[in-house]
Amino acid sequence: MIKKSHIRLILLLTCCFQIGSSWAGSQGSVLREDDIEHEPGNLQNGMRVVMNSCTLCHDLKYVKFRDLAGIGLSAESIDKVRGVNKANDPVLSKMNAEQMNALFGMTTPDLSLMAKARSDGAQYIYSLLLAYHERRDGTVINKLYPEIKMPDVLAYSIESDERMRLTMEQNARDVAAFLAWTADPKAEERRTLGVYVMLYLFVLTYMLYLVKQKTWLRLKP
Amino acid sequence: MSKVIQWIDQRFPLSSFVKHDLVEYPTPRNLSYWWNFGFLAGFVLVLQIITGIFLAMHYKPDASLAFDSVDHIMREVNYGWLIRYMHAVGASAFFAVIYIHMARTLYYGSYRAPRELMWWTGQALLLALMATAFMGYLLPWGQMSFWGAQVITSLFGATPFIGDEIVIWLRGDFAVGDATLTRFFALHYLFPFIICAIVIIHLIALHHVKSSNPSGINLTAKDNIPFHPYFTVKDLFGLGVFLIIYSYFVFFNPEFFIEAENNQPANPLQTPPHIVPEWYFLPFYAILRSVPDLLGGVIAMGLSVMIFAAMPFLDRSKIPGGAKYRPIYRAMFYIFIIDVVVLGYVGTQPLTDLWVIVGQIATVIYFAAFALLPFLSKYEEKQLRKKGLPPVVEELIRCEEQCGCTEPK
Numbered sequence: 165m166i167k168k169s170h171i172r173l174i175l176l177l178t179c180c181f182q183i184g185s186s187w188a189g190s191q192g193s194v195l196r197e198d199d200i201e202h203e204p205g206n207l208q209n210g211m212r213v214v215m216n217s218c219t220l221c222h223d224l225k226y227v228k229f230r231d232l233a234g235i236g237l238s239a240e241s242i243d244k245v246r247g248v249n250k251a252n253d254p255v256l257s258k259m260n261a262e263q264m265n266a267l268f269g270m271t272t273p274d275l276s277l278m279a280k281a282r283s284d285g286a287q288y289i290y291s292l293l294l295a296y297h298e299r300r301d302g303t304v305i306n307k308l309y310p311e312i313k314m315p316d317v318l319a320y321s322i323e324s325d326e327r328m329r330l331t332m333e334q335n336a337r338d339v340a341a342f343l344a345w346t347a348d349p350k351a352e353e354r355r356t357l358g359v360y361v362m363l364y365l366f367v368l369t370y371m372l373y374l375v376k377q378k379t380w381l382r383l384k385p
Numbered sequence: 386m387s388k389v390i391q392w393i394d395q396r397f398p399l400s401s402f403v404k405h406d407l408v409e410y411p412t413p414r415n416l417s418y419w420w421n422f423g424f425l426a427g428f429v430l431v432l433q434i435i436t437g438i439f440l441a442m443h444y445k446p447d448a449s450l451a452f453d454s455v456d457h458i459m460r461e462v463n464y465g466w467l468i469r470y471m472h473a474v475g476a477s478a479f480f481a482v483i484y485i486h487m488a489r490t491l492y493y494g495s496y497r498a499p500r501e502l503m504w505w506t507g508q509a510l511l512l513a514l515m516a517t518a519f520m521g522y523l524l525p526w527g528q529m530s531f532w533g534a535q536v537i538t539s540l541f542g543a544t545p546f547i548g549d550e551i552v553i554w555l556r557g558d559f560a561v562g563d564a565t566l567t568r569f570f571a572l573h574y575l576f577p578f579i580i581c582a583i584v585i586i587h588l589i590a591l592h593h594v595k596s597s598n599p600s601g602i603n604l605t606a607k608d609n610i611p612f613h614p615y616f617t618v619k620d621l622f623g624l625g626v627f628l629i630i631y632s633y634f635v636f637f638n639p640e641f642f643i644e645a646e647n648n649q650p651a652n653p654l655q656t657p658p659h660i661v662p663e664w665y666f667l668p669f670y671a672i673l674r675s676v677p678d679l680l681g682g683v684i685a686m687g688l689s690v691m692i693f694a695a696m697p698f699l700d701r702s703k704i705p706g707g708a709k710y711r712p713i714y715r716a717m718f719y720i721f722i723i724d725v726v727v728l729g730y731v732g733t734q735p736l737t738d739l740w741v742i743v744g745q746i747a748t749v750i751y752f753a754a755f756a757l758l759p760f761l762s763k764y765e766e767k768q769l770r771k772k773g774l775p776p777v778v779e780e781l782i783r784c785e786e787q788c789g790c791t792e793p794k
Contacts, residue, residue, distance in 0.1 A: 226456050273649075277456070280640060281648040347648070350459070350466045357467075358636025365632060369625030376618045383414065383610065 195284060195308075196291040202341050204236040210342025211235060213335050215245060215255075217317050218275060221264060224255040226276035227346050234349050235342070268313040279340070279347035290340035294333060296321035406592055411609035412616050413598035419493075420596065421623035422486040427584065428624060429479045434577050436472040444524065446570035448563040451526035452650040470639040476518050477642045478631050480665035483514060487693070492718055493707035494700065495597035501697040503594065506587040508694045510580060515666070515690070517576040520569040522663060523561075527647030532660045534569070535561045540673070543680040560653065601705030602781050659735050667732030668725045672751065674736060675744040685748065692755050699755055702762035704769060710778050713765040721754045 200206075211232065214224070229246040233239075242251065257264075261271050279285035288308075295308035296316035304321045306312045316322070318332045345351075393399045443462050445454040458465035487507070490496055496504035523534045538555050542548040557564030595603070634641055642664065646657050662670050672689045676682035700714075708715035724747050731744040774782070 226453075226460060231460075277648045281645055283645040285645065354466065354470075354636055354639070358632065361632050361636060362629065365625060365629045369622065369629060372618065372622040372625050376622045379614050379618050383615070 195287050196294065198287070198290060198337065200286050200290060200337050200340050200344070202344065206338045206341045207235040207345055208237065209335065210338035210340070211237075211245075213339050214275070214342055218339070219255060220258055221267075221272045221314075222275045223257045223272075224276045224346055225274055227255045227349075228252055229255065231349060235345060270313065272314075275343060275346070277347050279344040281347075285347065286340040286344040289343055290336050293318055293336040293339060294320055298322055408611060408613040410592065410612040412596055412612045413600075414608055414610045414615070415598050415600060416596060416616070416619075417599055418619075418623060419485070419489040420598075421620055422482050422489060424620040425482045425623065425627050426479065426486055428627075429475055429482055430577070430580060430584065433472060433475045433479060434581075436468050436475060437574070437577065439468050440472055441574065444570075446524065446567050448526065448566050448651075451524065451566060455525045467635070470635050473643060474631060474634045474639060476521065477634075477663070477665065478627075479514065480518070482627075483511060484665070487511070488722065490597075491693075491696070491707075491721075493597060493599060493709070494601060494705075494714075495707070496696045497700065498697070499594045500590075500597060502590045503587060504697060505694055506583055506590060508691070510583050510587065511693075512690070513576055513580045513583060517573060517580065518663070518665070520573040520576070523566060523569045524573065525647060526566060526651045527644075528649045528651055528655075528657050529644045529647040529660065531561060531651035531653065532657055533662055534565065536660055537662075538565075540679075540683050540686075543683045545680070562653075599706065599709065600781055601707055601709070661733055664729065667730075668728035668751075671728040671732035671744050672748045674732075675741070675748040685752075689751060692752070695755065696758075699758040700762050701759050702766040704766055704774070705778065705781055710775060711762075711765055711769070713761050717754055717758070717761065720750065724750045724754070 228251070229242055229249055230251040232242050232245060237245070246253070257272065259267075264271050279289060282288040292306065292308050292312075295306045296304050296318075297307055298304050298321045304316050306314075306316075318335060320329065320332050320336075323329050323332065390400060394401070440458065443454060443458050443465065445451055455469070458469050460466075462468075490504065490507070519534075519537060523530045538552055538561065541555060542552045544551050553559060555565075556562070557568055595609075644661060661667075669686050669689050673682045673686040676685045702711060702714065704711050708718050728744065728747045728751065731740050731747060734740040
């Protein structure tokens, strides 16, 4: 039973929000829309790219090597990845702060939480990695974040071979997937537990509803 | 067992308290589900205190350790992620429940005699809750935590003559820093217990004047039913529905209420592009920004929170049943609610010409609703009495006069 006045109210509110969102849309976000898959294969490929390229300059200080078991790596694979590091060591950059400062004039941001530190983080990381373009004068800019100090690590802007470009795009997707995992490694455990909690609550609430109905029947004359 | 209770009863009124205030406590039978939200607020308070105490066991209130310790809770502590997300979502749930509780009071006119003290202790609870939430938001020591605290504490600088001194006194330093974090932690731990104390006063007042009800007058004894089992079970069912919504956010969308920016550690040298408070402060923040003068803005913001306390004086109508039988008041109520939503949306937007104007219009409507209420409520009552009240209302008023049940028994 929705009254006419309520319908009018809802219409008015929707109008307000539509004006708002169309205005927000004109602010110009250039995120690429793409399906980022979070299968173990994707995460492990992403991890390889991150370990080989990103950690040259970036820390992932909240991730320890032993945590990589969470994306399905075996103890031997983790040993290979960590090299001389201990399993309980955090994943740190191969450069120290001084070297970073000399190279970029700033300390590079830690990547462990990056996928949560930007809105729509995984899409943002994926888009950022592929937003590099070579201009006519040969300089390369990042269209998504022009002030960025990071070079085109994947060399996407100068690659013309279509097959290589597809591989790079896949790598960018997998890096985004891996960083989404490092930012929220408990996501899967949380969702699994959440399903049980919800099922329990639905049954409990339904039973409480029945008890309530039955109790209140006593008041009927 | 009964001997133990007997022993206690001779020394402390345990059985009679349980009987009088929990079991037989007379409650109007016509209470709708809108009357569930006080109980829900109490539940969330307990939930916040329990999760908060467990968080405090692993949290470090130190500017160099705070952010890392929160991440430690998220990754290393057993079910730390669950406790932290319960606490973070719990803060939003608390405000949602309290705002609905307030809206119900406004709609049904439950703030009117003899319940003014309930409304005013509620106002004190709202202030204490806001202070607690604000200080708690600094503790994760993210970018938004830091800059939010920076902005809000600097507002006190608008105080004439001693503004700068007050800001330094609040922060414990010249800028928000380690001293601020440590004192906010101490006070964030203290305030919930002050809230508990005010809740007890709120409940003692409630059990003296009894619950209001949708008809707007005190009902005769035959219309009251014992609290247990009727309202214990009704409240528990409401709690189930609440927990389903709450758990959706905790388990499937826990970062919904957390600004992405706050997952970056606080950096005093880098101001975020635009600083947004938590959603529950947005309408008041929008009012602050709508006034061109800083001192004026701070006063308007303070007034916008405190003005609710004036409601028992502003509403001059004696028509019972709140907005139900009062068309003008009902229209004002809905306009006010929409206005608050609009203000909240304006609060999220950067200050462009358009949003400044929208914010200013909404601010004027916000205060106009309160300023016009004395005149409109008087006028409305006169008109309604001239036209003749609906038979139901006449019946209610006559019944009230006959059995004199305006006085709580």
